[in-house]
Amino acid sequence: MAMFIRVDIEDDVVRKTPGLAKKLVEVCPVNIFKLGSAEGTAETVEENVDECTLCDLCMQASPEGVRVVKLYES
Amino acid sequence: MRFYESEAKKLLAKHGIAPVPGKLAINAADAERIASELGGAVVLKAQVISPAAFKAGAVRTAANASEAKQAADALLRLDDGGRRPQGILVEQRIAGACSIAFTYDGTRKRPVMAASTSAGSIERIADEHPDRVVRRHFSALLPFSDYLAKELVNALGWKGAESTALTPVVSRLAQLFLKYDLTQLEVTLGKLDDGKLAAVDCRADMEVEGRRRQKAVLEELGIRVDDSRAVREPTPFEVEAAKIDVEDPRGVAGPVVEFDGNIGLVIGAGGGSLTLTDAVRRHGGRPANYAALGGNPSVKKAARLTKLILSKPGVEKIAVMSNVVSNTRADLVARGVIKAVTELGFKPAEKIAIFRVPGAWEADAFKILEKYGVEYCDRTVSISEAAKRAVDKIGKIGR
Numbered sequence: 395m396a397m398f399i400r401v402d403i404e405d406d407v408v409r410k411t412p413g414l415a416k417k418l419v420e421v422c423p424v425n426i427f428k429l430g431s432a433e434g435t436a437e438t439v440e441e442n443v444d445e446c447t448l449c450d451l452c453m454q455a456s457p458e459g460v461r462v463v464k465l466y467e468s
Numbered sequence: 469m470r471f472y473e474s475e476a477k478k479l480l481a482k483h484g485i486a487p488v489p490g491k492l493a494i495n496a497a498d499a500e501r502i503a504s505e506l507g508g509a510v511v512l513k514a515q516v517i518s519p520a521a522f523k524a525g526a527v528r529t530a531a532n533a534s535e536a537k538q539a540a541d542a543l544l545r546l547d548d549g550g551r552r553p554q555g556i557l558v559e560q561r562i563a564g565a566c567s568i569a570f571t572y573d574g575t576r577k578r579p580v581m582a583a584s585t586s587a588g589s590i591e592r593i594a595d596e597h598p599d600r601v602v603r604r605h606f607s608a609l610l611p612f613s614d615y616l617a618k619e620l621v622n623a624l625g626w627k628g629a630e631s632t633a634l635t636p637v638v639s640r641l642a643q644l645f646l647k648y649d650l651t652q653l654e655v656t657l658g659k660l661d662d663g664k665l666a667a668v669d670c671r672a673d674m675e676v677e678g679r680r681r682q683k684a685v686l687e688e689l690g691i692r693v694d695d696s697r698a699v700r701e702p703t704p705f706e707v708e709a710a711k712i713d714v715e716d717p718r719g720v721a722g723p724v725v726e727f728d729g730n731i732g733l734v735i736g737a738g739g740g741s742l743t744l745t746d747a748v749r750r751h752g753g754r755p756a757n758y759a760a761l762g763g764n765p766s767v768k769k770a771a772r773l774t775k776l777i778l779s780k781p782g783v784e785k786i787a788v789m790s791n792v793v794s795n796t797r798a799d800l801v802a803r804g805v806i807k808a809v810t811e812l813g814f815k816p817a818e819k820i821a822i823f824r825v826p827g828a829w830e831a832d833a834f835k836i837l838e839k840y841g842v843e844y845c846d847r848t849v850s851i852s853e854a855a856k857r858a859v860d861k862i863g864k865i866g867r
């Protein structure tokens with residue numbers, strides 16, 4: 395269970411944007427995303443979430459589809 | 469990386485500096501045979517590298533072949549940091565006439581050669597009789613000049629034929645010191661019956677980073693790539709730490725060396741590890757380990773190393789400290805150590821004595837540390853002061 399970071403994925407946004415799920419898997423440098431079981435979706439790899447480098451590449455790929463939250467700021 | 473004396477002498481012989489007559493024996497019977505061939509008194513030297521083995525008595529003398537057999541039998545039982553001696557060097561007993569040493573002078577940042585007409589370790593001679601040691605610095609970049617060798621020999625007081633014989637030997641030693649990336653070369657020379665100089669004792673250390681460059685000569689000496697020449701075999705703790713480093717390519721976690729103290733050290737950054745370990749000791753602390761964490765390790769890697777250190781019996785708390793980091797993220801290190809402590813069921817505020825990793829992303833690191841109540845400091849607190857704060861929390865030697 396991640397202690398420091400939470401990555402929220404808006405399923406509806408990702409599913410409706412062609413190629414976005416694949417893009418998220420590609421851009422994340424620490425493998426936090428994987429393709430979901432349903433066509434066009436993405437899921438997080440729980441054991442990698444705390445590795446997040448806060449690079450923002452996922453949010454740049456989809457400002458509406460992904461949100462990275464620093465749990466230590468809440 | 470230390471050479472066994474028999475290897476170091478092969479290196480000298482390759483450059484025209486003969487060792488005293490002798491051979492490497494692989495067992496006691498062999499030693500007896502070699503001693504009998506040499507005739508007269510012999511010296512037997514166990515081929516060991518650990519300081520403990522030298523202290524235990526790795527050198528013996530024997531008046532004849534049967535004494536040599538007995539001495540070899542005892543020497544072969546020596547514990548060389550978990551290994552057995554790599555044979556016994558059996559040599560004619562010849563008195564040393566002078567000693568010559570080469571190393572780097574850290575203050576002058578140049579190689580230096582020192583010589584004495586006393587036989588033995590130059591360091592010891594310099595401590596006991598500073599007036600008996602002469603020195604000359606030279607360049608690691610320019611070719612070595614025979615003139616410098618001549619100067620050293622003259623300063624030693626050797627004149628005429630003696631000076632003519634010794635000067636080229638000093639010159640060759642300096643050249644091979646530079647050529648083979650040695651960090652230390654110490655040779656005692658003696659005079660054979662025909663008056664020629666020969667190496668009685670020899671000690672040579674090669675810079676570990678030079679191993680790749682020196683592959684050819686290491687192969688020639690039969691030194692395997694996986695022969696680390698550590699002064700002792702790695703402990704299970706150290707083996708596990710090496711696994712953590714190899715299994716995750718992000719960053720560096722190692723070398724890790726085990727000690728018997730109670731302060732676990734998660735430390736690193738540009739020479740910081742050595743400084744920090746020394747600082748902890750200087751303030752009376754007992755480090756449980758030495759570590760070098762850097763190069764931007766993953767959170768998992770920092771966590772695995774922390775867990776390993778905390779699982780070592782006797783470790784009461786850890787101190788997470790480094791020099792100023794530029795390419796290692798302080799926030800990722802903070803995540804790693806706190807994750808490890810929490811997953812082991814401890815409270816970060818109690819188990820982490822201090823966190824001082826100044827540099828990249830330290831603002832985020834501070835937020836994490838504040839959330840978990842861990843004491844931290846930035847670069848305005850010196851390495852020494854941070855080490856002192858950790859020691860004050862954990863306890864000094866004997867407390």
Ligand code: SF4
Binds near residue numbers: 401421425450453462
């Ligand atoms: S911010 Fe970067 S590291 Fe974090 S999830 Fe997004 S892409 Fe991956």
